[in-house]
Amino acid sequence: MRALVFDDNGLSFQPRHPDPPPRLGDTLVRVRQAGVCSTDLEITKGYMGFRGVLGHEFVGDVVDSPDKNLVGKRVVGEINVVCGRCDLCVSGLSTHCRNRSVLGILNHDGAFADHVRLPAVNLHALPAAVDDDMAVFVEPLAAAYQVIKQVPMDAGRGSGGEGGRGRRWVTVLGDGRLGLLVAQVLREAGAAVRVIGKHPDKLALCERWGIRSRPLADIVARHDQDVVVDCTGSATGFELAMQIVRPRGTIVLKSTVADGKPLNLAPLVIDEVNVVGSRCGPFREAIRALAEGRIDVASLIHRRVRLDQGVQAMELAGRPGALKVLLTMD
């Protein structure tokens, strides 16, 4: 099959890559299209030490499955392949399975290819209202919904015994792919959201959605935000987050980057800040929100590129200000 592969020789399009090896119980999916995520770009810089077919945001058709109800269905897939038996799986934390592989990220070939394999339990059949373009956003949108699972937005200062206003003041740092999804989810959850970014066209998009926005250059660190969600995809985002979050506020960390940077965490102690790492989220809620038209993802599509131009597609997705690049398999 055709595949976009990252290995010791770097990133390459391979027209005759071996099909994913069948594993007992796996379902075979023919990929329709896939989305390029910042994590894919970080992997090519060394993140996770991954080697293999990249890609974890996709929509496709089930070709073969032990679950016969799935065959022929148009599906999206959860990315964590879990054992179901370790202490974390048993305690309800299966996305943190100690024996997991992760689609296109850890020991499991990804979806930038003609075919991908996943356990049937990972797959979600799509309603007709979620078209193929929307479907590619299910995985990152689920990750955005994870933020409000971990930090409820209906509990303002008033409800925490720390009197005052009930609505949470939330800043999303970063106007990229993930930041713009997170901002929409937080707004829908009732927070007073503000997006801080570098790109006038992205900030204009926020305003069109009715979400306040501010250019990064205009920001004065006032230590006044209840919640700051770092979606910068940059190691510098965290330092800014520490400067704008209020004492006893919360920083949600969504970005994973390959590189570290010198950081002094003393502001977390002095301001008794809560930092919440946040990764994968609930697919069902993301599918429902898309089906009901509550989240705009069409505006986030930057370009469509055929799989055989995948190397160029990745380069394009890595440019400052690029939104979602879709890889198409046709």
Added chain:
Amino acid sequence: MRALVFDDNGLSFQPRHPDPPPRLGDTLVRVRQAGVCSTDLEITKGYMGFRGVLGHEFVGDVVDSPDKNLVGKRVVGEINVVCGRCDLCVSGLSTHCRNRSVLGILNHDGAFADHVRLPAVNLHALPAAVDDDMAVFVEPLAAAYQVIKQVPMDAGRGSGGEGGRGRRWVTVLGDGRLGLLVAQVLREAGAAVRVIGKHPDKLALCERWGIRSRPLADIVARHDQDVVVDCTGSATGFELAMQIVRPRGTIVLKSTVADGKPLNLAPLVIDEVNVVGSRCGPFREAIRALAEGRIDVASLIHRRVRLDQGVQAMELAGRPGALKVLLTMD
């Protein structure tokens, strides 16, 4: 008065330092003795940019006060001097007052001196059961109690909807002054506590208290601790904490250090870890615990040094393995 001062010329004992300037409503305390804290040592490395009389752990006698009930009382003092009017004070977060000064740390001369001034509201009269040696530990012990205020220990995995055992597995990183107080508080709160440290005599002390301990060199990172409290006073403590905390576990950060170090925070995101910065805590609980003999602080006294030998006392407190150095004013 005599005072131990840190200024642009470094640390020095000054036999004729000006008395603390009287401010409307302040109470004047004659200091009996004071304790050297890691924060004092970090200040001499540049932390907070403080200049003035060091010291924030003390016991003394009230010489003069607008609160006549306090005069003659033996007291300890809370270190945050707050405005009572800013948004944070009004919302119940006065330890984070936007206009605060902090005894011996921020814009307020400290207690390594014959006299110290604080508002009457900061002072707590001591019961006879808390002797002068115990009293010097009230401030750091209160900071230790703050950990269980922020991360309740009676809620194990079982109560968080993440099934399994009810008792929290907690590791205290660091067998120094603060770590040994935190470990005792956590044990008292019902956690299964383990202390990881470098000093055989400190670890033996833990065993004497019935608290498990392990040498740092023996630690295998198993990502299995519900809570890790970083009391290392070192920028490297946080990296180890990220390796031993379980997915969705909590790291409590108690250490403030002057220097940063290169850090990659990706493990926080991947494991969806919660980081809680923790600073000052409840004096009343610390005083009660000491009065009732529930916390052993006598074993933590390393040496008594007269104030005029304060420079040497600080050097002594900074040596690896040193416990509490007391500065006496007599």
